[in-house]
Amino acid sequence: GVVxxxxxxxxxxxxxALVSINA
Structure with a gap:
């Protein structure tokens, strides 16, 4: 479904985002 x-x-x-922060 949409949710x-x-x-x-x-x-x-x-x-x-976590990967970019750790990189």
């Missing part, structure tokens, strides 16, 4: 898609998108963005 699940939003949750997946925010999780992906959070992971990318």
């Amino acid at each position: 699940l898609a939003l949750m997946i998108n925010t999780n992906a963005l959070a992971l990318m």
